[in-house]
Amino acid sequence: MPRVIIGSPLFNHAKDFPEAIESILSQTYTDFALVLVDDCSTDETPAIAREYEALDSRVSYHCNPQRRGLIGNSHEAFNAARARYPEAEYFAWASDHDLWHPRWLQQLVEALDANPEVVLTYPLNRRIGAAGEVLKRRPWAFDTFGVTDRWVRMRRSIIDMSAGNMVYGLYRINALERAGVYRHVLVPDRLLFTELSLYGQFKQVPQVLWFRRWYGRIFSLGRQRVSFFPQGRPLYAYFPWWISHAVSLFWTFTVRGQGRPEISRAAGVAASLQCFVLAGLLHIWQTLRAIRFRILEKLEVLRPYERRLRLMLRSIARRGVVDWTRAHLREYMGAKALRKARARFGKKVRYYSFEAVRRPGLWLLNGLQALPIVKTRVIPSLLKDQLDELPAAPHAEAMRREIEPLTKTTAPIVIGPWVGEVGYELLYWIPFLNWALKEFGLENRRLIVVSRGGARHWYSHISREYVDVFELFSLDEYREANELRWDKAGHQKQYRIEQMDRDIADRVKSKLGLEHVELLHPGPMYRLLRFFWFEKAGVGILKQHTEYKPLARVDRSAALKDLPRDYVAVRFYFRPSFPDTPENRQFAADAVRSISREIPVVLLNTGLKVDDHDDLNVPGMGIHHVDRLMTAERNLEVQTEIVSNARAFIGTYGGLAYLATFYGVPSFAFYSTQAELLPSHMDVWWRLTRLMGVPASALDTRAADTLRTVLGSVVHMDRAVGS
Numbered sequence: 001m002p003r004v005i006i007g008s009p010l011f012n013h014a015k016d017f018p019e020a021i022e023s024i025l026s027q028t029y030t031d032f033a034l035v036l037v038d039d040c041s042t043d044e045t046p047a048i049a050r051e052y053e054a055l056d057s058r059v060s061y062h063c064n065p066q067r068r069g070l071i072g073n074s075h076e077a078f079n080a081a082r083a084r085y086p087e088a089e090y091f092a093w094a095s096d097h098d099l100w101h102p103r104w105l106q107q108l109v110e111a112l113d114a115n116p117e118v119v120l121t122y123p124l125n126r127r128i129g130a131a132g133e134v135l136k137r138r139p140w141a142f143d144t145f146g147v148t149d150r151w152v153r154m155r156r157s158i159i160d161m162s163a164g165n166m167v168y169g170l171y172r173i174n175a176l177e178r179a180g181v182y183r184h185v186l187v188p189d190r191l192l193f194t195e196l197s198l199y200g201q202f203k204q205v206p207q208v209l210w211f212r213r214w215y216g217r218i219f220s221l222g223r224q225r226v227s228f229f230p231q232g233r234p235l236y237a238y239f240p241w242w243i244s245h246a247v248s249l250f251w252t253f254t255v256r257g258q259g260r261p262e263i264s265r266a267a268g269v270a271a272s273l274q275c276f277v278l279a280g281l282l283h284i285w286q287t288l289r290a291i292r293f294r295i296l297e298k299l300e301v302l303r304p305y306e307r308r309l310r311l312m313l314r315s316i317a318r319r320g321v322v323d324w325t326r327a328h329l330r331e332y333m334g335a336k337a338l339r340k341a342r343a344r345f346g347k348k349v350r351y352y353s354f355e356a357v358r359r360p361g362l363w364l365l366n367g368l369q370a371l372p373i374v375k376t377r378v379i380p381s382l383l384k385d386q387l388d389e390l391p392a393a394p395h396a397e398a399m400r401r402e403i404e405p406l407t408k409t410t411a412p413i414v415i416g417p418w419v420g421e422v423g424y425e426l427l428y429w430i431p432f433l434n435w436a437l438k439e440f441g442l443e444n445r446r447l448i449v450v451s452r453g454g455a456r457h458w459y460s461h462i463s464r465e466y467v468d469v470f471e472l473f474s475l476d477e478y479r480e481a482n483e484l485r486w487d488k489a490g491h492q493k494q495y496r497i498e499q500m501d502r503d504i505a506d507r508v509k510s511k512l513g514l515e516h517v518e519l520l521h522p523g524p525m526y527r528l529l530r531f532f533w534f535e536k537a538g539v540g541i542l543k544q545h546t547e548y549k550p551l552a553r554v555d556r557s558a559a560l561k562d563l564p565r566d567y568v569a570v571r572f573y574f575r576p577s578f579p580d581t582p583e584n585r586q587f588a589a590d591a592v593r594s595i596s597r598e599i600p601v602v603l604l605n606t607g608l609k610v611d612d613h614d615d616l617n618v619p620g621m622g623i624h625h626v627d628r629l630m631t632a633e634r635n636l637e638v639q640t641e642i643v644s645n646a647r648a649f650i651g652t653y654g655g656l657a658y659l660a661t662f663y664g665v666p667s668f669a670f671y672s673t674q675a676e677l678l679p680s681h682m683d684v685w686w687r688l689t690r691l692m693g694v695p696a697s698a699l700d701t702r703a704a705d706t707l708r709t710v711l712g713s714v715v716h717m718d719r720a721v722g723s
Contacts, residue, residue, distance in 0.1 A: 001087045002058075004032035004109060004170070007077030008094040009070070014044040016097035016213060019132075021052055023099045025059075029106035034094070035081040038063040039073040045096070060084065069230045071182045078181050082173070092170045099128065099211040099619075107205045108170035118145065119176075119200030120193075122169025123209035126617060133589050134617030135214055136580060139607075140165050143204040150198045150262075154271065157197040158278045163189035166202070168210060175199045178258070183248050184234075186224050186241040191248060194275060198263060207628065208607075211619065242279035246272045311483060358394070392531035392541050399524035399545075406518050407440050413518045415462070417450035417469060417504040419482060420494055420522065422636070422655030425451070426662060427684055430458055431546035432525045437462065438547065448517070450508060452478070454637030457554050457644075470633035472507040475608070478632070494522045533680045542684065548691055551662040554644045559629055564600040567624070569646035569665075571604035571639070571656050572616040576676035578652045578701075584672055587701050589618045591670075595650065596622035602646070604639045604656065606630040653677070653698050660696070661688050667696040674700065 006024065010017065024034060036049045036059065046063060053061040062080055064073065074093060081091065090112060094100070104123060111121040124139040140162050144153045167189045179195040182188045193202075229237060236244050253259040253268025263271065296303055316324045406413055415433065418425055436442070447463035449456075456466040469478060481500045486492060494501070501521065509517055528545060531537035556563075572588035574580040595601050600622050605615040607627035617625075629638050640659065643649055649660035653669035660667035671677060682698055689696040 002031050002033045002085055003088060004029070004090045004092065004105065005081040005085050005088045005173075006032055006034045006092045006094050007074075007081045008034060008036050008096060009073040009077045010036055010038040010041060010045050010049060010096045011070075011073065012041045012043050012045060013096040014041070014048060017045055017048055020094070020096055020098055020100075021048075021059075023102075024094055025052075025056055026102050027100070027105040028102050029109055030058075032058065032105060033081070033085055033088075034059045035077060035084060036061045037073055037077040037080055039069070040064055040067045067230045070224075070227045071184055071188055074182050078176070082177075088173060090170050091173045091176055093168055095168065095213075097213045098168065099132075099213070101207075101209040101211075103207075104209040105170070107207060107209060111203050111205055112170060112172065115145070115201070115203060117148075117201050118203045119172045119196055120166070120169050121203045121205060122166050123205040123207055125165055125210040125212050126208050127214040128211045128619075129214060129585075131586070131589070132211075132619065133585050134211070134619065136574070136616075137214075139208060141204060141206075142166075143202045144197065145201050145203040147201060151270075151274075153197040153201065154194060155274065155278060157193050157202070158190075158275060159282060161190065161193055163187070163193055165212070166193060168212075171196075172200070180252070184228070185244045185248055186228070186237060187245070188228075190241075190279075191245045194245065194279075195249065195252070198259065198271070240280075240283065242276065242283050245279055246276035249275050308487060311480075311487065314480070354394075392528060392537045395524075395528045395531070396541070396545070399528050402524050403436060403440055403520065406442060406520060409518055410446070411516050411518050412448055412512075412514055413442065413446050413520050414505055414508055415447050415449045415459070415520050416522065417452075417501055417508075418455075418494075418522060419452055419469060419485075419500065419504075420492055423658055423681065424493075425455070426458065426655060426658045427681065427688070428529055428546065429522055429525060430462075431548045432529075433462055433520075434547035434549055435545055436520070442520075448508065448512070450504060452636075453632065454634035455640075456637065457640050458551060460552065461549065467508050467511065468633050469504060470631075472504060472511065475632045493526050495526045496523055497521050533678055535680065539683070548688060550664060550692055551644070553663060554641045556645055557641060559638075560626075560641060563602055563624055563626075563642070566647055567600040567602045568595055569604055569639075569643045569649045569651075569656075569660070570595065570601050571649075571651040572618075572670075573605075573652050573654075574616065575652060575654060577654075577671040577673050579673060581672075584701065585616060587670075587672075588616050591650065592618040592623060593620055596620060599647065600624060602626060602642055604642060604651075606635040606639075608632055608635055657696065657698075658685060658688070661685065661692055661694055664692055664694045666694055669696075669698050670701050671698060672701045 008021075008024075013020075021034075021036075034056075036053070038046055038049060038061070040063065046061075049059075049061045053059045062076075064076060068076060077093065078091060081088075090109065092105075092108070101123075107123065108121045112118055115121075124141065126139060127135040127137050129135055142160050142162065144156055147153050147156070175196060178199060179192055181192070183191050185191055196202075236247075250268060250272035253263050253271055254265045257265055257268075259268060292306075296306060319327070418429060420429075437444075437447075444463050448465045448467060449459040449463050450467050450469065451459070452469035454468060456468070459466060473481065481503065485498050485500045488498065489495070497519070501519075505517060505519060509515070525545075529542060532539065532542050570592055572578075572592070574584070578584055592601055592603070602624045603618065603626070605617055605625070605627050607615075607630050626638060626642065639656065640663075643656065643660050643665060644663040646660070646665055648666040648668065649657060650668050651657065651670070653671040657667045657669035677698075685696065685698070
């Protein structure tokens with residue numbers, strides 16, 4: 001007699017059904033039975049089900065004599081499985097179109113075995129498209145594990161649950177029977193979990209073990225009325241769902257007394273009233289949220305203002321009206337604010353005075369350069385190149401004035417903090433530091449490197465003292481502070497010292513017990529090298545202020561012992577040069593699967609949302625996932641360790657492609673929108689590959705078919721010559 005029974009309601013999903021049932025039968029936990037109940041499918045579902053029934057003794061198949069609808073068929077799947085295996089402990093529903101990880105059932109059974117107070121356990125899940133590609137939506141998380149007060153569990157379940165992500169979990173059969181399996185109402189899964197929360201706790205296994213096939217936003221009450229009640233819709237189906245839920249709870253607990261002794265009839269009245277109020281408010285909030293989405297879809301110009309308003313309201317809710325108001329008025333009140341106002345006024349006066357001289361001079365210089373006689377006879381080409389550098393000269397001098405005072409103090413120096421893009425950090429910031437520390441003779445023992453995400457290996461030659469931003473900020477605090485910085489600056493670049501930089505420096509001092517630190521901020525580097533990035537100065541300005549060095553290979557740690565010895569590191573993510581389009585998703589998925597047929601692939605997806613880059617996940621054989629090892633404070637450390645030991649790196653053009661080059665690893669990066677690339681970055685990367693002596697290339701995805709054809713022809717020619 002199996003411990004677990006799985007009931008699978010079937011209806012017209014013959015295309016995805018074989019892959020779904022194969023993923024269930026491939027579970028590492030084998031003590032289960034699978035009961036297939038077909039609701040009169042009109043495609044090839046019955047033939048497929050009978051084929052698996054003949055192949056595996058754990059599978060049994062039953063077809064309803066007439067259509068029962070989704071609720072009726074789910075009931076039938078439970079009842080048929082219960083009648084066939086009356087001594088089973090646990091039950092799960094399984095759809096005929098989703099996919100399950102091989103450890104799905106084992107992890108859920110272990111969670112229920114270890115926690116008798118838990119009545120339902122379910123995993124994290126990811127959405128997949130019709131072709132099996134992982135969609136960009138992140139996993140949803142919620143549970144009530146450890147909450148012993150049943151009324152708190154009920155309130156949290158009504159407000160925070162996502163029933164569609166919980167329904168395909170593992171239930172204790174007795175608790176599920178007591179909760180009525182599915183009531184014949186609209187949105188029955190929400191009612192089931194509301195009622196079930198009164199009998200025990202919900203526990204979510206923190207691993208992605210279920211891949212939910214997503215066909216778009218197909219939920220609607222009209223569709224439910226059709227699919228739930230094929231024999232005719234009752235009158236109550238036209239009432240709001242939250243009213244029918246409250247009435248159902250009142251009928252179950254108060255009229256029929258089915259919750260006793262834990263839930264008295266009087267408590268049943270309170271439960272139905274709570275459901276009526278909370279679910280009704282939730283419905284109103286969801287309706288307003290849908291209206292907001294529709295408005296923003298039609299009026300894109302309102303999006304920045306709406307986002308700014310949400311950030312402000314979030315800050316007020318977290319800090320309170322008084323504290324928020326005081327914080328925003330502080331810079332305009334008192335003697336300190338007056339000194340700052342004077343300093344800002346003086347700075348603006350100096351700036352406009354400087355611009356009043358600089359701009360006419362530049363116009364005159366450009367006019368001279370445009371004269372044919374000056375171009376061809378007066379100024380030799382070398383002098384012309386020097387003239388090209390002149391717009392950046394004041395900023396080079398300003399950069400020196402900012403760094404030179406650091407040589408006259410003995411205080412510790414905070415390098416950073418760096419909170420920008422990985423690409424700029426690798427390609428410019430670290431080489432700039434290599435040059436600056438040597439140029440100004442700054443001692444390594446004074447340096448405290450501050451970056452984020454576990455980038456310590458990149459700075460090992462600069463200083464042993466490294467502090468990670470995520471040791472000082474939680475992920476939510478970091479996101480909020482970074483969003484405020486972006487909103488104020490209008491971009492991600494660290495051209496100026498902002499409040500976030502000051503907060504990080506203060507927390508570094510507190511963490512290390514220091515009274516005072518100096519700051520070597522990325523601002524001077526950004527303000528100087530932007531002339532090169534935007535082609536206002538030649539490559540000379542870069543050569544004069546950077547020094548490129550290879551990074552020391554990182555040994556594999558015990559955490560990566562399960563990875564194969566030889567592999568290719570892959571990370572495809574979406575950015576402006578590789579936007580999230582169906583064509584790019586298909587290209588990346590095909591590339592990963594093609595590579596995995598020749599050599600193991602390690603996907604560098606982080607599973608985190610710390611910037612504006614969204615990962616592309618690709619399941620399949622020969623593809624190894626390491627997102628279980630990723631945390632906010634060490635995701636770059638894990639990726640660095642994997643890239644530095646890889647045979648090659650393949651993925652989206654950007655920071656990790658540069659990282660591979662610094663470690664002497666061949667790198668092939670793809671883009672699809674060339675207009676979003678800066679030619680200066682590609683030029684620096686090309687020079688870096690020559691310096692490091694490692695092959696690398698940036699390829700347009702549109703050239704992939706041509707490249708595949710050429711390489712295929714070469715392979716065929718080699719084989720013909722060999723034969």
